[in-house]
Amino acid sequence: xxxxxxxxxxxxxxxxxxxxxxxxxxxxxxxxxxxxxxxxxxxxxxxxxxxxxxxxxxxxxxxxxxxxxxxxxxxxxxxxxxxxxxxxxxxxxxxxxxxxxxxxxxxxxxxxxxxxxxxxxxxxxxxxxxxxxxxxxxxxxxxxxxxxxxxxxxxxxxxxxxxxxxxxxxxxxxxxxxxxxxxxxxxxxxxxxxxxxxxxxxxxxxxxxxxxxxxxxxxxxxxxxxxxxxxxxxxxxxxxxxxxxxxxxxxxxxxxxxxxxxxxxxxxxxxxxxxxxxxxxxxxxxxxxxxxxxxxxxxxxxxxxxxxxxxxxxxxxxxxxxxxxxxxxxxxxxxxxxxxxxxxxxxxxxxxxxxxxxxxxxxxxxxxxxxxxxxxxxxxxxxxxxxxxxxxxxxxxxxxxxxxxxxxxxxxxxxxxxxxxxxxx
Numbered sequence: 001x002x003x004x005x006x007x008x009x010x011x012x013x014x015x016x017x018x019x020x021x022x023x024x025x026x027x028x029x030x031x032x033x034x035x036x037x038x039x040x041x042x043x044x045x046x047x048x049x050x051x052x053x054x055x056x057x058x059x060x061x062x063x064x065x066x067x068x069x070x071x072x073x074x075x076x077x078x079x080x081x082x083x084x085x086x087x088x089x090x091x092x093x094x095x096x097x098x099x100x101x102x103x104x105x106x107x108x109x110x111x112x113x114x115x116x117x118x119x120x121x122x123x124x125x126x127x128x129x130x131x132x133x134x135x136x137x138x139x140x141x142x143x144x145x146x147x148x149x150x151x152x153x154x155x156x157x158x159x160x161x162x163x164x165x166x167x168x169x170x171x172x173x174x175x176x177x178x179x180x181x182x183x184x185x186x187x188x189x190x191x192x193x194x195x196x197x198x199x200x201x202x203x204x205x206x207x208x209x210x211x212x213x214x215x216x217x218x219x220x221x222x223x224x225x226x227x228x229x230x231x232x233x234x235x236x237x238x239x240x241x242x243x244x245x246x247x248x249x250x251x252x253x254x255x256x257x258x259x260x261x262x263x264x265x266x267x268x269x270x271x272x273x274x275x276x277x278x279x280x281x282x283x284x285x286x287x288x289x290x291x292x293x294x295x296x297x298x299x300x301x302x303x304x305x306x307x308x309x310x311x312x313x314x315x316x317x318x319x320x321x322x323x324x325x326x327x328x329x330x331x332x333x334x335x336x337x338x339x340x341x342x343x344x345x346x347x348x349x350x351x352x353x354x355x356x357x358x359x360x361x362x363x364x365x366x367x368x369x370x371x372x373x374x375x376x377x378x379x380x381x382x383x384x385x386x387x388x389x390x391x392x393x394x395x396x397x398x399x400x401x402x403x404x405x406x407x408x409x410x411x412x413x414x415x416x417x418x419x420x421x422x423x424x425x
Contacts, residue, residue, distance in 0.1 A: 043069040044322055047095040049078040049308070055338035056329055063328050069321065078308060082108055089113065089315035096322040097329075099146065102134030102307035103376035109137045110380050115312040117141045117323055126332060131347035133215060134307040134375050143309035144330040145347035146338065150305045150373045151196065152365040153293065154262065154276065155269040157286045168294045169200075169235075169301065172269065176244045179268055185246065188258050189271040191236045192250050192397040194389040195304060196271055201232035202302035202374065203295045208385055209377050219381035219418055224389060225407035233396055233403035235296070240397045250397050274345065277362055289362050291369040305373035307347065339363075381418045388413040 048056060053073050060071050074095070076084060081098045088094035100108065108114045119141055124132050131145035155165060159179070166172045169187075176186025190196040198208075205228020210221030223229060239245045248257040259276065261267040263283035271292065280287050292301035310326040312319055328334065335346040340356055345366045357363045376382065392410035395401040401409075 041070070042072040044071045044096040044318060044325060045094075046071060046073045046325070047076045047081050047084075047098040048073055049099055050075045052342050052344070055342040055344075056334070058337055059329055059334040063325055067321070067324070071325070079104075082113060085113055085313060085315070086111075089313060092315075094315050095313055096316040096318055097325055098311055098313060099308055100143075100311055102131075102145070102309060103378050103382060105135060105142055105309075105311075106137055106377075106379040107383065108311070109142055112314055114142050115314045115316070115319055115323075117143065117312065117326065119144065119323075119327060123327060126349060127330075127347045128349050128370070130305055130370070130373070130375055131307050134378060135309055137378070138216070139214070143311035144326050145307045145309050146330050146335065147308040147342075147344035148305055148347045148366065148370060149274050149308075149345060150366055150369050151199065151271050151273050151292065151303045152362070152369050153269055153290045154272050154280060154287050155290065156262070156265060156267070157288055158265065159268040162288055165288070165290065166293060168296070170296050172293060173238070173244065175268070176239075177242070180244055184266050185261060186244065186268045188245060188249060188261065188267050188269070189239075190249060190254050190258060191239065191245070192254065192390065192393045194386065194393065197233075197236060197393050199271070199292055199301040199303050200236055200295065201229045203299045204228040204232035204235070204297060206230075206232055209379070209381070217377050217379045217381075219379060220415075222411050222414055224385075224414070225404070225411045229407060230403050233393070233407060236393075237396055237403060241399065245397075250394060274343070274362055274366060277343070289365040291365055291372070300372040303369055303373045304376045305370055306376070308344070381421075384414050384417040384421065388417075 046056075046060070053075050056073070060073060063069070064071055078099045079101055081095075081100055082104050085094050085098060098114075105114075123144070124141065127145050128148070131148050135141055135143040135145060160166075160175070166175055166187075172187035179186040191200065194201075198206075201224070205223075206226055207223035207229075209217040209219055210223060211217055240250075246257070246261075248254070258267070258270055259272070259279065262270045262272075263280060263285060265285065292303060294300050310329050312322045312326060316322045330347075332348045332350060335348045336351055336354060336356065338344070339346045339351065343360070343362075345363045346357070351357050352367050377385075388410040392401070392406035395406045396403055
């Protein structure tokens with residue numbers, strides 16, 4: 001039909017905070033309304049994540065050959081792609097297929113930016129339940145998962161051996177007291193941020209939004225200041241009060257300080273994610289990876305599970321072909337190939353026992369921790385949670401407020417912002 005030439009252009013981007021903007025096209029049954037321009041040199045445009053297009057190059061070539069089409073692939077920071085779509089979609093320069101974080105699905109659906117997919121139950125069944133759930137809003141499917149990630153424990157084998165590895169947070173607390181001397185530290189985590197602190201708050205019974213029997217979130221039911229959340233925050237507070245955590249890991253620079261301490265061999269263990277495997281390896285650290293430890297109540301520390309997905313833009317002029325490509329890219333065979341190249345843990349259930357995945361300690365740790373993980377709520381109201389909760393946790397970390405006071409104020413702020421947004425919409 002057209003030239004067989006494939007395009008893998010690099011288009012960098014900087015990940016920005018998710019912000020609401022003007023709504024995209026309204027749902028109209030998902031039918032293609034017009035043909036792709038005849039002078040266009042490709043049939044589909046795909047936005048893939050930065051430095052990840054190699055993982056789908058083989059699949060794209062197969063799809064082009066089997067369907068007699070041409071697909072152009074551009075790389076953009078995946079957390080930025082919805083923001084870019086708000087501008088490029090209406091301009092006619094946006095993608096047909098994009099990739100995005102699962103917690104942006106709700107906002108994208110509300111704004112009409114992505115299209116509902118007509119995929120069979122058989123297709124949906126190949127993915128883990130939590131990964132597939134991330135792609136649903138009101139039980140309608142808006143994407144297929146391509147990878148999952150969650151926080152895990154990285155530990156320095158030169159400081160603590162696998163045989164002596166603490167399995168509870170209490171044990172890490174005790175070991176940290178022995179190792180901490182002002183320059184060297186034991187266990188470190190960014191507990192002044194809800195993304196990480198949730199692992200403790202949730203383990204004691206706190207939650208962000210309640211859910212009904214169907215899994216739908218109730219934004220009027222906020223559990224960030226319930227009895228369990230307060231107990232968890234009081235536990236977190238000890239790490240700061242007793243100087244087990246250095247002051248430098250509080251606030252915006254915290255993640256850089258934490259990473260530096262570990263790569264310099266000055267921290268025994270840190271909570272981080274698969275994204276740090278390469279930097280830690282290049283730093284020459286002999287590290288191990290494990291699920292997060294247990295809490296004092298016997299519950300395993302929780303975590304947020306992040307899901308990356310392929311989705312179809314509502315602005316696409318070739319939605320049926322775009323949906324066919326999404327199903328193809330995310331199938332078992334192509335997910336396996338993609339993992340071999342990108343090392344991003346696939347969301348396909350059967351691949352958990354595949355030798356190529358099972359032999360990876362990082363993939364196994366992610367898979368094990370995922371049993372205790374929960375989805376980041378994918379509703380628009382989640383946008384109102386991050387800043388107030390982080391602010392509350394930082395006042396707890398710095399001793400400026402007690403847990404109950406700080407969390408009560410955060411919940412009041414969140415509830416007020418949600419009400420204001422809803423009344424103004």
